[in-house]
Amino acid sequence: MRIDLHTHSSISDGTDTPAELVEHAARAGLDVVALSDHDTFDGLDDAVAAGERLGVEVVRGLELSCARQGDSVHLLAYGADPTSPALAEELARVRDGRQGRVAGVLAKLAALGVPVSEEAVMRQVGDSPSVGRPHIADALIEAGHVKDRTEAFDRYLFDGGPAHVARYALDLVDGVDLVHAAGGVAVIAHPWGRGREKTLPPELLAALAAEHGLDGIEVDHQDHDRDTRRRLRKLTSRLGLLATGSSDYHGTGKTDHDLGCNTTDPDVLAEIQARLVRNQLSQRATGV
Ligand code: AMP
Numbered sequence: 001m002r003i004d005l006h007t008h009s010s011i012s013d014g015t016d017t018p019a020e021l022v023e024h025a026a027r028a029g030l031d032v033v034a035l036s037d038h039d040t041f042d043g044l045d046d047a048v049a050a051g052e053r054l055g056v057e058v059v060r061g062l063e064l065s066c067a068r069q070g071d072s073v074h075l076l077a078y079g080a081d082p083t084s085p086a087l088a089e090e091l092a093r094v095r096d097g098r099q100g101r102v103a104g105v106l107a108k109l110a111a112l113g114v115p116v117s118e119e120a121v122m123r124q125v126g127d128s129p130s131v132g133r134p135h136i137a138d139a140l141i142e143a144g145h146v147k148d149r150t151e152a153f154d155r156y157l158f159d160g161g162p163a164h165v166a167r168y169a170l171d172l173v174d175g176v177d178l179v180h181a182a183g184g185v186a187v188i189a190h191p192w193g194r195g196r197e198k199t200l201p202p203e204l205l206a207a208l209a210a211e212h213g214l215d216g217i218e219v220d221h222q223d224h225d226r227d228t229r230r231r232l233r234k235l236t237s238r239l240g241l242l243a244t245g246s247s248d249y250h251g252t253g254k255t256d257h258d259l260g261c262n263t264t265d266p267d268v269l270a271e272i273q274a275r276l277v278r279n280q281l282s283q284r285a286t287g288v
């Protein structure tokens with residue numbers, strides 16, 4: 001059984017529509033794929049419908065933009081209820097922050113001599129309610145300023161880079177609580193990728209596990225080298241956290257993130273699904 005629990009569609013900053021993504025997952029030999037777009041559930045119904053047609057199990061996911069002491073941290077949520085008012089309200093706030101910072105980034109890019117218009121960015125955004133830096137990167141490519149998203153990030157858009165503008169994100173601890181309140185399972189995405197180890201030291205992960213019931217962390221991810229994966233895996237067994245693995249596929253928007261390049265153990269998926277059933281039963285019992 002091949003399981004990939006972290007992917008993006010054109011409903012955020014991936015390049016496949018949700019249905020295309022599931023078609024590609026089937027072709028890549030995946031049995032289970034989670035669609036986990038940034039800060040929106042909008043692609044899930046199409047992905048699930050495509051999964052039913054193609055015999056691929058689609059897990060309803062989300063990648064929630066959180067922050068810890070000013071550093072960005074991504075939290076994967078599985079099976080969270082999209083109609084949960086508190087979560088829906090927070091997602092709307094995060095998406096507003098995404099839209100609101102575009103003008104600031106474009107002003108910085110113009111000052112750097114690589115202007116693109118807001119219209120050009122919104123053309124790249126297309127159907128996505130969740131505007132991201134990758135869309136701005138795509139507008140820079142279209143204008144001929146850079147050759148690909150990687151160059152756009154490396155030169156201008158990286159965290160703290162010359163065209164970077166901070167945006168609203170909720171505190172990680174509140175994010176974990178919010179996902180649980182919406183009946184979901186919370187897994188921190190690529191916790192130690194891109195220098196995040198200082199942001200998320202073992203003590204913090206231990207406290208999140210013990211005091212907030214954090215469910216797991218993504219261990220096998222392309223942003224983690226072999227040694228990082230080994231150390232994270234050890235930490236998950238010490239803390240009793242689930243260890244997931246996934247591609248973080250973005251279609252043609254990200255190289256070296258092919259569907260199924262990392263996978264999750266079937267026992268881990270079974271435990272995630274068991275927790276979702278338990279969460280739903282306890283919410284029904286408490287009348288939430
Ligand atoms: P944002 O959502 O606007 O904060 O932009 C961050 C997103 O950009 C991440 O979730 C990645 O999907 C993507 N990203 C970050 N670095 C790169 C890169 N070097 N090349 C392509 N995409 C990237």
Ligand code: ZN
Nearest residue numbers: 008013038250
């Ligand atoms: Zn992304």
Ligand code: FE
Nearest residue numbers: 063074189190
């Ligand atoms: Fe991420």
Ligand code: FE
Nearest residue numbers: 006008063248
């Ligand atoms: Fe992602």
